[in-house]
């Protein structure tokens with residue numbers, strides 16, 4: 001049993017957070033991960049596709065057990081209620097909410113739904129974590145304090161970590177450039193970022209977790225060795241039996257060869273995609289039309305050619321429709337290390353048992 005400050009603070013069995021992964025609400029995945037003893041997270045990004053990408057929006061509603069005609073706040077409330085109803089006593093879950101300027105209105109709707117469902121004290125006991133991402137945490141401090149939730153924020157660099165500290169975020173999740181889908185303008189990978197954040201920010205009030213590239217016992221053990229309190233895994237959970245991702249998306253992860261991901265412009269900035277034919281074309285167009293993704297300088301969103309954003313939408317819809325030629329699907333570099341679709345509980349138990357072996361075996365393996 002690996003107890004860390006994360007397992008103690010959140011009240012979970014394992015120091016593993018299952019990442020929120022829009023545009024899917026990952027409702028079933030969140031339920032499975034929470035029931036398996038991890039922190040389960042649902043994501044809240046898919047409703048932004050209501051008009052622009054109906055295939056994505058409708059799938060989001062189906063997974064959330066909501067109706068297409070529901071307003072966004074109702075959809076989120078139904079999703080949280082489904083998770084609460086299908087997780088066992090003691091399981092803990094939370095919501096991943098992107099707070100960047102492009103999706104601020106969506107974030108406000110999610111917060112409204114959170115506030116309403118958490119009026120039920122039983123719900124509040126288990127729906128106790130808010131994970132904000134992709135933006136400045138400071139403006140959300142009042143809301144989180146009022147709700148009394150455990151607050152985590154995902155960020156890619158030291159500057160935002162300092163904003164987290166200022167805002168009173170309790171768990172800093174340092175997101176290395178290996179990570180799946182939305183990634184940073186400046187490419188700093190987990191091996192550099194995690195120890196840097198631990199050294200600069202970890203203290204008695206502030207926990208640090210790593211995300212980006214963590215997918216098994218070796219990487220979990222490495223994160224703990226670098227001083228982390230736990231890890232968040234995205235791509236590893238995407239490729240599980242219970243994951244709500246469509247079949248082609250999962251297949252592209254499982255079949256990913258080495259070097260099988262590529263960066264190209266996504267709606268909220270650079271994004272890491274599986275290297276499908278469509279993603280390769282998209283990366284060339286990004287180099288031409290939004291070069292900031294490659295030189296580490298944020299583009300002015302209003303100046304990006306609309307075609308580039310439409311290509312992203314079209315590629316994602318093709319993945320939902322099973323069209324491998326036109327498909328674009330986000331995933332992390334660690335896809336090349338993933339080749340199965342295990343059940344969450346089996347996977348997590350195996351990862352943690354092997355991590356214990358690695359850590360306890362180190363003393364026998366080396367002479368000190």
Ligand SMILES: Cc1cc2nc3c(=O)[nH]c(=O)nc-3n(C[C@H](O)[C@H](O)[C@H](O)COP(=O)(O)O)c2cc1C
Pocket residue numbers: 019020021022023043044045096097098133134154175178179180181182211212213214232233234235236238329330331332333334
């Ligand atoms: C397909 C996919 C969708 C994602 N969507 C979101 C999202 O909606 N919001 C968010 O904050 N992060 C999102 N992420 C990032 C994950 O939350 C997590 O930080 C990342 O997957 C960690 O890296 P890993 O894939 O190497 O584990 C997504 C990741 C993937 C793979």
